[in-house]
Amino acid sequence: QVQLVESGGGLVQAGGSLTLSCAASGSIFRINTMGWYRQAPGKQRDLVASITSGGSTNYADSVKGRFTISRDNPRNTMYLLMNSLKPEDTAVYYCNLKIVNLNYWGNGTLVTVSS
Secondary structure (H helix, E strand, C coil): EEEEEHHCCCCCCCCCCCCEEEEEEEECCCCCCCCEEEEECCCCCCCEEEEECCCCCEEEEHHCCCCEEEEEEECCCCEECCCCHHHHHCEEEEEEEEEEEEEEHHHCCCEEECC
């Protein structure tokens, strides 16, 4: 059983910054991919950024240059540093863990960016 717990969401003004954290616990195979997805009201859940256990990263075009994903493998924790936030970044942000063909999700944390 794997548990993912997100934290760090909140309300921020446009241009501001937030850092999200995702703590993973349970039966976590050391080779995996972690990622952040987001879902705005009425829209589908989309990938924001992902990072492999080896450190390779991937970003959505809309966040490149503004967001930075990182992870602390010994602590099984992933982070998302979000700079220069825009109102369109408003969404529920979900932590995801992929182990082979298994997908695990956190409950999400709300990020609201005011204009």
